[in-house]
Amino acid sequence: MCGIAGFLGHGVWQGVEHAKAGLTQMAAAISSRGPDDSGLWVDEGVGVGLAHRRLSIVDLSPAGHQPMHSASGRYVIVYNGEVYNHDEIRRQLDASGLVPNWRGHSDTETLLAGFDAWGIEGTLERCVGMFAFALWDRQERTLTLARDRLGEKPLYYGWQGEGQKASLIFGSELKALRRHRQFYGEIDRDAISLLMRHNYIPAPYSIYRNIFKLPPGCLLTVRPDDGRDRPQPRQYWSLPQVAEVGRRNLHQGGADQIVDELEHLLKQVIGQQMVADVPLGAFLSGGVDSSTIVALMQAQAARPVRTFTIGFDEHGYDEAVHAREVATHLGTNHTELYVSPEEAMAVIPELPTIYDEPFSDSSQIPTYLVSRLARQHVTVSLSGDGGDEVFCGYTRYTATAAAWGKLSAVPRPLRRMGAAGIRAISPAHWDQAARFLPGLRKAAMGGRLGDKLHKAAGVLGSSSVDDLYMALVSHWSEPAALVLGAREPPTQLTGLAPSLDGLTPVERMMALDMVSYLPDDILTKVDRAAMSVSLETRVPLLDHRLVEFAWRLPQDVKLRDGEGKWALKQVLYRYVPRALIERPKMGFGVPLDSWLRGPLREWADALLEEGRLRRDGYFDYTAIQQKWREHLSGQRNWAYHLWDVLMFQAWQEAQLA
Template identity: 60%
Template sequence: MCGLAGFWQLHGGAHGALLQQVQAMSVQLTHRGPDDSGVWCDEAAGIALAQRRLSILDLSPAGHQPMHSACGRYVVVFNGEIYNHLDLRERLLAEGAAPAWRGHSDTETLLACFVAWGVERALQASVGMFAFALWDRQQRALTLARDRMGEKPLYYGWQDDTLLFGSELKALKAHAAFHADIDRDALALLLRHDCIPAPHAIYHGVFKLRPGHLLRISADAPRDVQPVPYWRYNDAVSAGLRNPLHVTDAEATDALEAQLSASVEAQMLADVPLGAFLSGGIDSSTIVALMQARSARPIKTFTMGFGENGYDEAVHAKSVAAHLGTEHTELYVRPEDALAVIPRLPTIFCEPFGDSSQIPTFLISQLTRRQVTVALSGDGGDELFGGYNRYLGARTAWERMQRLPWFARQAGAGALRAMSPAAWNRWFERVKPLLPKRWRLATPGDKAQKLADVLTLSSGHAFFLNLASQWKDPGSVVIGAHEPVTLLTDPAAWPHTDNLAHWMMAMDAQSYLPDDILVKVDRAAMANSLETRVPMLDHRVVELAWRIPLHQKIRGGEGKWLLRQVLYRHVPRELIERPKMGFGIPLDSWLRGPLRDWAEALLDEDRLHREGYFHPAPIRQKWKEHLSGRHNWQHRLWTVLMFQAWLEESQRVSS
């Protein structure tokens, strides 16, 4: 796990100037790789590469980067892990293509695969999470690539005649050629999604490489190329739906457990201390159970609680840890501990990011890094196995809504909005003992408001986009913005399925998961120099998940049914069964309390007018309604606040 940066200056450059620029970029990524650093440049070609290393495999100097292939043709800077690299070495040996190995790093293995098979075949043979920049000295060509599911980040963009690239935007900004012009269209995307979806970025002329894509740039035509996929998520969807498993529940459970176990075992390979996040939920508990089953010693597990009703899962995690026999560490965070993180967020996230669970994610990463260097997580289970509430009975719910006359849907939406989220929460609390278990929701008030929004929509796709949106019309909030087409609004990019639940799952896995969840985990963990690994995002697990029929994922109003069956083989059902909780914080009350003055300063009407990015009126209206308690606008306000705080920090650094 590392950070990489570099640039390609088409007119060449003096060796000293190239080194100075790339070293300045590298320094911005020290948190991603505090153990080692290296730079390399070719002044005739104008190429410069830098890498910051967090040593995980092969802690010796043989793992140093930038790394040259044994034949001398390629130079690479690499961020991530290739979990099957030992198997790849065996294949190279069998083919007579193995070099005289200098060490046992996966980077050296990958370089040998490039030499023997070419870049695309090597990528298709690799299992892992990664981003890299590869310079071909023979053909004077640069290849940028990113892993299939988007676990590792990679930004790039032309600034005049210089191509800049790196793991985080702050590295690109350190180059003298960088132009920090904010893209208002990308800002509109931020308000809708809490994040900026790939390939967009907050600055003009800068892009994120999409998951599963590579970009090959040749000196002959450096600007006339576009990223191309070497693996497509939609292909995995289509192949799985065409060739579903026709097996019993027990056989399907066996198949899933076997594949997940293989993924977990591969990702436990490390030359440094390793542990896992444990929330006590289905996903993380499954990963920890499979880890402990493969370890002779107690696995180190970590959890965090806030001690506030509706936000604390630590007690559940402790019970799971005790049953599995892990070496468990828990931290109860005081509000002031979490609040102290907020001023750091604009530096941790190199572009504005509005998912407030960034705070607990940073804190759990900070706790974990005190004892281990690598942590496995359970991310991906919801998207692959139908865990989010919006999937549960999605098609049935939508069909029922469509059967209602238009006036009835309008009236229903009005009735739901007549009570504030707080009032709905109080009412549900009183009647909770009378409700079936599946209706005992964690935040019923927020869900009532969401239902009111969707009752008046015209299609299942619009239904999903509404659920995936914070500000429903961000173009009316951001001055001069024209919201770009994205995966969610481009039918040509959609998976081929008529099942609304399947469609939602596939869309989340290609948007919300890489653009929000994985960004949050990567930045929060790497700010603490902690490597995170996600076994459920092994592409072989993904491809198997899409062969599993929907009735084995969602059954009886319950999501992740098959994943639960795997877990129940290791953990008693009674330790797991409870309403789903997010990894959240009591942000709504904090904005009315300890964060009120901070937020008021950032949302000041004169300030918004002066900066010129937002129309103040809709923001001020939401702020007043939130403070009054009539509505809970915490998520919409937080996204604006994160941009404002990020903008303030950017202006401070550039001044």
């Protein structure tokens, strides 16, 4: 796992040494991604520069140093990631007689040999792994940027400057691009509106105008004189196509055969991801996904696997006890750390630097804490992320489909009238009514009936199941009205949505999550948290072979009798007793609502102060102030809406510091 950066275009550089000094600064900004080694390469005649920061995982020798040149001399690469089947690819190359000799045993060298033999896309078709790289082709005079199929590794790029002095700049994180002398850094108000809706900024957008995220499964090929044309990425792997092909070619075996094949494939995938020349472990929450990963790791390990979890004393937020029970049963070498609210909140000032652009999934806090804990003992950690999207684990999938089945039977005008009636009564009055009306008492269990009803009113006017799902996963429902001068741009969930007509509503939700929520929220959260402490994370459930296999499975082995991830659980129950796993899904969060009313109030007050919001000029301060007052009074729980604004405000403050 590493960090990469670079540029294409003469821009403002004057000579090789000047260009190298600029590259050094770009690479230094992402040094936590690669503390073990660094390297630069510049071709002054063309105006191309590549920079690399290395976290040594496989082949710790100087033979793994980057930028690396291919044996033919044609290609130069900076690369971030792991190709888990690179030994198999080497055997194919050896059998073909296309490689005269090997200098080391790094997967970077294997990639370059593949490019020489089969070309870029021919090599990527053979690769199993996670990666982002920049490849200069001396023969064709082209720069190719590439990102792995599911988007585990990040890559930003964009053109800065005008005319012949424009440069393409790129890097693993925005902080590298900000060090380039031509970086302009105009905040994109449209992107802020996306943040307010999703709590992340979805690809291809970033917080800055003209700076983009390369979408997962894409290549971008640029020539030195392409500044004006600004070519677009092209896909070499498509999740919608995988889903479409999978549904046309369903697995014909019975449930037992499917579970056997799934277990075999999981063992193969996890076994490949356990290969490293440095200490390796796994995150363990005690849930289905992480427990499955750890169980199959331990089944293939010669010694106890290192596992890590953090716990909170707050009721409803502590999974450590469940993780401990699973670890004890499997016999892992388990480390847990209970974190006080004060220790968790101490992370908040670091978030703008860790996440580099505004990002407001509040589980970023425990994710960082468990990454920091693991890095004290290992350099690589496997994670259970992706299981919900791949194997239909989120209850919101079935809940949305069921809700639409009922809502669609009611004419839309009547539903809108009902929503208006609900909103006409304040949440506080609904809560009071629940005490006296027997029909509302059951619905009020858990508190905040009024809050729940007002949220439900927001989706009653939905025109389709897709519209309903969008409403349910949105924070601010009209973010372009909240952000001054903004227009919400199309995303994979709206105007850029891929064709998924052949899928059921539940399958469409799964597919949309896999092309947006998964890479832009979940994988971003894990990558930035882990790499800020120089920890490599690997995500076995997102091996593309496993994803393609899962899309060929009949839906009733993923969702059976209302139970999601059925087939995956059957594999797990061969290693861990069902009683240790079966419990309500808890998630990986923090008590954000009470923190904002208590220990974080002064911090939030300062960032949400009316005069400050007016001066900054990004938000409709009246809407924010209203939600802040309602939240502080306990009238409504607006924690997630407010956290979106607070994370932008904190990020902006950090940029100005």
